[in-house]
Amino acid sequence: MALYFPTSLNDALDILRTPDCSIVSGGTDYFPALKRGQGNTVVLSLTKVPELHGLTTAQNGVRFGAGLTWSQMIKADLPPAFNALKLAGKEVGSIQIQNTATLAGNLCNASPAADGVPALLALDSEVELQSAARGTRQITLKDFLKGVRQTDRKADEILTSIFVPHPPKDMRSVFSKLGSRSYLVISICMTAVNIVLDNEGQVCDLRVAVGACSPVAQRLTSLEEEAIGQHWRDIKVREDHLAQLSPIDDVRASAAYRWAAVQEQIQRSVSEVVG
Ligand SMILES: Cc1cc2nc3c(=O)[nH]c(=O)nc-3n(C[C@H](O)[C@H](O)[C@H](O)COP(=O)(O)OP(=O)(O)OC[C@H]3O[C@@H](n4cnc5c(N)ncnc54)[C@H](O)[C@@H]3O)c2cc1C
Numbered sequence: 001m002a003l004y005f006p007t008s009l010n011d012a013l014d015i016l017r018t019p020d021c022s023i024v025s026g027g028t029d030y031f032p033a034l035k036r037g038q039g040n041t042v043v044l045s046l047t048k049v050p051e052l053h054g055l056t057t058a059q060n061g062v063r064f065g066a067g068l069t070w071s072q073m074i075k076a077d078l079p080p081a082f083n084a085l086k087l088a089g090k091e092v093g094s095i096q097i098q099n100t101a102t103l104a105g106n107l108c109n110a111s112p113a114a115d116g117v118p119a120l121l122a123l124d125s126e127v128e129l130q131s132a133a134r135g136t137r138q139i140t141l142k143d144f145l146k147g148v149r150q151t152d153r154k155a156d157e158i159l160t161s162i163f164v165p166h167p168p169k170d171m172r173s174v175f176s177k178l179g180s181r182s183y184l185v186i187s188i189c190m191t192a193v194n195i196v197l198d199n200e201g202q203v204c205d206l207r208v209a210v211g212a213c214s215p216v217a218q219r220l221t222s223l224e225e226e227a228i229g230q231h232w233r234d235i236k237v238r239e240d241h242l243a244q245l246s247p248i249d250d251v252r253a254s255a256a257y258r259w260a261a262v263q264e265q266i267q268r269s270v271s272e273v274v275g
Pocket residue numbers: 022023024025026027028029030031032046066091092093094097100101102103104105106107108109113114115116153157158159160184185186
């Protein structure tokens with residue numbers, strides 16, 4: 001195996017021109033997959049690329065560098081709208097995994113059960129991609145994720161950052177994950193809820209994103225739109241709100257169980273985020 005550790009983004013982009021070259025950030029998805037015969041033996045590690053480190057707050061939003069680990073994000077000083085993302089981060093494997101694994105890797109791996117996706121969808125996140133040949137482009141996370149293990153990333157592109165436009169100041173959020181045990185478990189279903197209420201408890205903004213119930217995590221737009229102007233106590237999650245979900249039977253749960261569980265999970269998350 002050839003393993004490269006470039007120390008600048010330009011060098012990393014140059015190395016990525018090598019045929020059959022794989023990118024590795026924390027390696028917590030990549031190396032287990034390599035053992036199963038997936039992946040390439042030319043490996044480009046991004047861990048020493050300083051341009052990808054850290055988190056910056058600009059006038060229009062917050063930018064997470066692609067090298068940012070879950071632990072670094074969890075410890076960062078972020079407003080309550082990011083609580084769902086922090087709660088999701090605390091669910092990613094163990095503390096050892098969170099110390100190594102990155103948010104960017106979670107997105108690029110594109111698992112339907114990636115814990116970071118619902119909270120980042122509820123924050124209207126975008127990703128930035130860079131290639132040596134074509135420069136930089138931005139794309140919404142919704143459009144970036146194409147299917148199971150499929151993204152819009154081209155072979156010569158590095159995901160350089162995740163951008164979150166500033167959420168409303170009074171937005172609060174919560175994340176809930178259902179698994180067959182409390183820790184180190186792949187989600188059966190998960191929900192991120194972000195909400196803004198007026199002084200009377202009426203909904204000004206609602207964002208609900210559900211993961212592990214479709215090939216790509218989904219925002220429940222009909223529920224979100226219907227809730228605007230309602231008192232939060234009047235939000236009732238119905239089956240038709242879940243129309244774009246397509247849960248499957250697998251070793252973790254049946255589709256029927258997922259349907260029932262996620263409906264209840266969303267309802268409880270709405271109460272929890274307000275409470
Ligand atoms: C024991 C264990 C438990 C886990 N538990 C969970 C869990 O509970 N929930 C969960 O969601 N995940 C879990 N995971 C999966 C994994 O830890 C997360 O998905 C993590 O966020 C991946 O980040 P990484 O930096 O390690 O990614 P890597 O393994 O480095 O990369 C993942 C994929 O993304 C690509 N990639 C990485 N960075 C970039 C980039 N900047 N640009 C372009 N492509 C890139 C790689 O080529 C690879 O295909 C677990 C993994 C293990 C080993």
